[in-house]
Amino acid sequence: MSSIEQRIDELRSDDKSGASELTQRSVAVLKELAESFEGDDKGEFIHYVSKWGSTLAGLHPHMSAIRCCIGGIVYGLNEHREYADVFGLRHFVYTFADDFIRDSNDNVKKIARNACEIIGDNKYKVLLTHSRSSTVREVFRQLIKIGYSVEFIVTESRGRVTRPGEETSYPFGLQTSEDLKSMGIVHKVVPDILAGHYARKTDASIVGADSILGDGGLVNSAGTYHIALAAHDANKPFYVACETLKFDPSYNQSNADILLETLNKRDVGKGHLFDITPSRYINDGRIITEIGALKQSEIADIMTTKRKYLTAL
Known part of the structure; x- marks a missing residue:
């Protein structure tokens, strides 16, 4: 070979x-x-x-x-x-x-800098995150590095309930906790059942993304949608930070069930499921990327270019 x-x-x-x-x-x-x-x-x-x-x-x-x-x-x-x-x-x-x-290789740091600027400008003191995202981890690292005083809350992010004796992977939120511990970042881990409660009580929530749909919706670990709903209900910001690399013009909320079925079938044995959060629950509909916090019109422009690339194959 x-x-x-x-x-x-x-x-x-x-x-x-x-x-x-x-x-x-x-x-x-x-x-x-x-x-x-x-x-x-x-x-x-x-x-x-x-x-x-x-x-x-x-x-x-x-x-x-x-x-x-x-x-x-x-x-x-x-x-x-x-x-x-x-x-x-x-x-x-x-x-x-x-x-x-x-x-x-540079994009994650650029996204983190853009997110830190938003967090600092709004003087957020308590942040919640869900699942495991290298981008969000870098946001937290940079906040600590610049001496910004903030409390971090991490959900367990178990993804799904497992039956007795059923194997599942180590919950992503607990993996995030281990990552933060290794960087010396103090944080609090909360059970998923209380995620909505903390989303209403914190200053803001910030998550990464598995992908961004063509209409600006978010595909991420199961439980993300409920956190976004709780934050929206309490008039608290819900941010998404990810590379434009993850923008996917192939799907939108009308056909995303096909994507979810593929993802969930692939990862069900690992205890990892996904859900979709509509763009209306994302703060101002903006996605924090390496080129800034993009509005829906800017996201649409990138999706148009990506559609050209997809048709080339």
Whole structure:
């Protein structure tokens, strides 16, 4: 088995890594495949990259991040085909891949800085989070680093009730708690049954995202919707912080049941289920991203571009 085939098999079987890491690894493999192409026919080169791109995107079909990113490469190749030779097209793939991987590594810190600015401007003193998000964890870390005084509350985030003897993964909220402990961040863990109560009592709630739907809705760990409802009922802000990488134009609230069925079928054995929170329950409908707190109109513009990329595959 070649090195590339082995890496593709590893990608296919990886059910633990998040969207950002899997997308970076998929793009790196596609870059290596582009490098291995022999010949000077640009039509054959584009077909070769497109074929392998479709294969990579199909390894985790529920992750639009991979499909959109690889689709962006294929879309760009077709845009450049009239005036670039194989050398130029290959250079485009290299540049796209390298820029994406570099930017992706920086995006979490950029999102955290944007979130910290919002939190500081509003003088929030008590924050609640749900599930496990590397982005939210970085927000908390940066708040402590700049000396901002705030109390953190973490829900257990068990995802679902399990029957006696049924195996389930360690609850994501408790994993978040371990992460915060390792960074020396003082926090309080509360049971999921009290999540709504604390969402009403805290200054604000902030969560990450599995994905953002085409109409701005949020897909995240089960229980997120109830926290958003409680916060909305108490007129308390509910924030979402995630990369634009996770924007998924393939689904909206009218057909998201298909996505939920796929996700929940995949993760039911791990004790991890998902729900959908409509955009009207997200603070001002804005998503905190690496390029700022985006309004619904700005989210719609990004979704339009991503739809072009998806159709390229």
